[in-house]
Amino acid sequence: MTATGAGGVRPLRDVSRLPKAHLHLHFTGSMRHATLLELAERDQVVLPDSLVEDWPPQLSAADEKGWFRFQRLYDVARSVLRTPEDVRRLVLEAAEDDVRDGGRWLEIQVDPSGYAARFGGITAFTDLVLDCVRDASERTGLAMAVVVAANRTRHPLDARTLARLAAQYAGRGVVGFGLSNDERRGSTADFEGAFRIARQAGLLLVPHGGELRGPDHVRQCLDSLGAHRLGHGVRSVEDPALLERIVAAGVALEVCPTSNVSLGVYSDLTSVPLPQLLAAGATVALGADDPLLFGSRLAGQYATMRAAHDLDDATLARLAEMSFEASRAPSDVVAAAKRDIAAWLD
Template sequence: MVSTSSTAEGRRDLQLLPKAHLHLHFTGSMRHGTLVELAERDGHVLPDALVEDWPPRLSAADEKGWFRFQRLYDVARSVLRTEDDVRRLVLEAAEDDGADGGRWLELQVDPSGYAAKFGGITRFTELVLDAVADASARTGVGIGLVVAANRTRHPLDARTLARLAAQYADRGVVGFGLSNDERRGTTADFAAAFAIARRAGLRALPHAGELVGPANIRVAVEQLGADRLGHGVRSAEDPALLDEVVRRGIALEVCPTSNVSLGVFSDLSSVPLPTLLEAGATVALGADDPLLFGSRLHGQYAAVRAAHDLDDATLAHLARMSVEASCAPDSLKEELAREISAWAGSGLD
């Protein structure tokens, strides 16, 4: 069992802890300052929730709350008007992760949400992959792209995106996901799309177990063949299911700040991270949408350290699991494992 007590001798700098970031959405990764600047450039009036009242107060406890969240996300996406805007977003996401100790980033995007403005899903995907290669070279942060389908659209659209992802399986796309409001659509209907992606060697990375409980996790595991679960945190509500997730080695992309902001849990201390760790689950902390939740990768580690009084050994364990669960090259995984061990054995702040 992993210890969750604080160290008696002090605490190490979490920004120096090497880690992988496995749950970050494309537009949601945008810096707030960049959002405001791009909107002003084009005379785009942003709602108060994205300016004076930022970060916005959000809740997805009901569909009205999710609609508000999605509306703000769509407003933010609308400021991306040029190829340079896309390149800037990707570069700044890599820079921000690098500043937080991130050494590998998996950026998730639904190309269909940008296709009309950027010449179609294929052209947009190629633009993002080119931006990814440039940002990685400039920052030293390794980056893989996750193509994600929108569960509020028809499953046939998901198959189209899965085929698109498969075309780039050896050119920077590392996985296939499924996102948006878990309460909409039927998860099992997307099984064919995930089968296409898996045949191409892509990891299956659907969202499940955030807004909907254990039942949807079972579908994602048994019918979509999930390798990781976006969120998956509510597996803690079903011990038998959690045991199965652990047995299968399915990693959970836990996003504490997002969970609280959307009303999944009342506060950070209620996020069941200790339960997941005690069960032996592989957990990778993620920021989800920093633009809307106001906290990036380092903030997730700092939040759970404070909320659950985690010691440095446990935080290093979380970082190791993020790397192990990633799609990073084996050589980078080995390098980061050594660096994490060095951090855990280093002097204190």
């Protein structure tokens, strides 16, 4: 409850009605748990108990074995996507879920190479995803775009191939280029060539960094890849000089609280250093990362941070505004969202 003075109290504003941009959502990780179970049953895919009775799974990526378990669950979930209709359903349901949570803009992140073998190659799969995004946007009213992401556990030449693919679709539904998977694997500097291709195409550069590794890796993402936004980036708080640099450069941080706790980066939600980031002046966009594995969607990130840090509604509204400022959403979408954020706060 929020106090209104001596005369009484006013209920907390509903965070699901606060307009938001969602900038950190992985493709398979956006799947509804019920959809996973239904598709698995259809094709007799045997799921591990942690994706059935014990869902959401107990995860930790504090060591390489922990990340392997996390990645295995993700790969099992991806294996239930067998047909174009499955892909269309996933994208539509992700859009519906974001709209239910107050979403106005979604940048969904996908590595086409992870689906290429089953869907006719990376170009054919990208075409399919973009068609599904257009369809879901029309049906739900949610404005949407795609971030193509390379896998840092694969060869950097594969990343260049994906960067060229993303560049071909720049301005046609693809707005960014990322680098995902275990940031402790591979050499970030080796992916500079791929990011140079994406930069020349005018794409937003959004590598993962600063979650499983600390400030040293954030610097590499800035220096070698020229990151405009950081997937996570939360551990930049450990180095005040680095955080000052991030703030001065206007590099946004895609902070995913439930992911941070589920993967063992922080022991609990009260330890996620959102207040420190905000106090330093950082641009922060809250994201759900992989709701299928972490059990919490977009509005849940706002609700948990409100509860963990006793955030007032003005701070939540500012977080929502920053999510649009850090996005590639069209100006009309941003303007309408900011008007409605102000109305939410009134």
